[in-house]
Amino acid sequence: MTSIKIGKLNIKYHYFPSPLAGLTDLPFRRLLDSIGYAGALFTEMISVEGLIRKNPQTLLMIKNFKSDTPKFVQLFGSNPETFKKAVRYINEETDFDGIDLNAGCPVKKVVNKGAGAYLLKDLSKFKEIIRAIRSTTDKAFTVKIRLGFNSVNVFEIAKIVEGEGVDAIIVHFRTKKDGYSKPARWEFAKPLKEKLNIPLIGNGDLFSVETAKEKLKIVDGIMIGRGIVINPSFFKEIETGKREREDIIIKKFIEYMEDFYPEEKWLPRLKAFLRYFSKGKGIPKQRKNELFISKDYSFVKQNAIEIFSNICKDMKL
Numbered sequence: 095m096t097s098i099k100i101g102k103l104n105i106k107y108h109y110f111p112s113p114l115a116g117l118t119d120l121p122f123r124r125l126l127d128s129i130g131y132a133g134a135l136f137t138e139m140i141s142v143e144g145l146i147r148k149n150p151q152t153l154l155m156i157k158n159f160k161s162d163t164p165k166f167v168q169l170f171g172s173n174p175e176t177f178k179k180a181v182r183y184i185n186e187e188t189d190f191d192g193i194d195l196n197a198g199c200p201v202k203k204v205v206n207k208g209a210g211a212y213l214l215k216d217l218s219k220f221k222e223i224i225r226a227i228r229s230t231t232d233k234a235f236t237v238k239i240r241l242g243f244n245s246v247n248v249f250e251i252a253k254i255v256e257g258e259g260v261d262a263i264i265v266h267f268r269t270k271k272d273g274y275s276k277p278a279r280w281e282f283a284k285p286l287k288e289k290l291n292i293p294l295i296g297n298g299d300l301f302s303v304e305t306a307k308e309k310l311k312i313v314d315g316i317m318i319g320r321g322i323v324i325n326p327s328f329f330k331e332i333e334t335g336k337r338e339r340e341d342i343i344i345k346k347f348i349e350y351m352e353d354f355y356p357e358e359k360w361l362p363r364l365k366a367f368l369r370y371f372s373k374g375k376g377i378p379k380q381r382k383n384e385l386f387i388s389k390d391y392s393f394v395k396q397n398a399i400e401i402f403s404n405i406c407k408d409m410k411l
């Protein structure tokens with residue numbers, strides 16, 4: 095496969111882990127990077143307001159680590175001037191290779207403030223924000239959208255995005271209204287791809303290697319959210335047919351997580367990861383419940399390591 099060109103970046107792999115609030119923090123991104131095969135890594139959504147106020151929590155969320163994989167920061171907000179300031183900060187104070195604009199977050203608190211998916215129904219504001227970012231950086235610039243707000247208007251939105259000089263578009267194939275109840279509407283991928291001159295990265299409901307490979311025939315790249323936390327070696331599996339050992343994954347995650355956070359964060363962070371990582375692996379419900387109910391970090395850590403070591407033994411990995 096040839097590389098994908100996104101702005102100045104030549105991206106080797108066509109698979110991208112989604113930005114996921116509360117999950118794609120630095121330890122998780124390090125984990126993915128150590129497994130390999132991600133085209134680029136994305137932070138969780140970062141508030142431009144928080145960034146320009148140098149909110150300590152926000153600054154922690156944009157901490158980076160060194161590796162060859164291109165790294166994007168995902169920004170959300172509603173004020174073009176604030177975006178400009180935030181992008182200047184990213185340009186001057188960080189080593190991110192790209193900026194992604196969140197125009198898909200459906201959370202009420204975000205939408206009511208004129209950010210996230212709100213932008214899909216206020217296209218003049220959306221355009222202003224894109225212009226503010228584009229005029230402030232020559233870093234790779236992507237926009238992550240949904241099919242629309244209440245109804246599908248992805249063709250109009252995508253044309254605006256392309257016309258404003260954005261380098262690639264990421265589409266979660268659902269409207270804001272769809273929520274997660276219905277399957278992602280991949281039937282829009284082909285007609286959209288035919289109308290675009292910039293790379294199209296498709297997203298939504300990709301959980302198996304077979305489906306992922308099928309979709310890669312239609313779009314330039316795929317973005318995987320929940321599926322990459324459930325199976326952090328998803329991309330490796332697509333490329334090589336092999337999975338990383340689950341016990342190695344959990345141990346690495348714990349090491350990176352303990353390295354990054356103060357001790358009081360360890361328990362909630364490990365549980366957040368385990369909520370997805372433990373899915374679909376045949377772990378008895380009661381065993382899982384014990385982990386999620388426990389307030390004892392050492393208990394959860396030891397049991398998680400044991401559970402995933404046993405899975406590997408059973409699978410003779």
Ligand SMILES: Cc1cc2nc3c(=O)[nH]c(=O)nc-3n(C[C@H](O)[C@H](O)[C@H](O)COP(=O)(O)O)c2cc1C
Nearest residue numbers: 112113114115138139266298299300318319320321
């Ligand atoms: C827990 C969670 C957090 C998310 N946080 C973000 C986010 O910060 N930024 C974003 O653009 N999308 C976010 N999303 C949406 C995902 O990036 C993705 O578009 C969506 O889950 C569909 O992909 P999937 O079916 O592969 O999970 C989040 C989704 C979940 C489940």
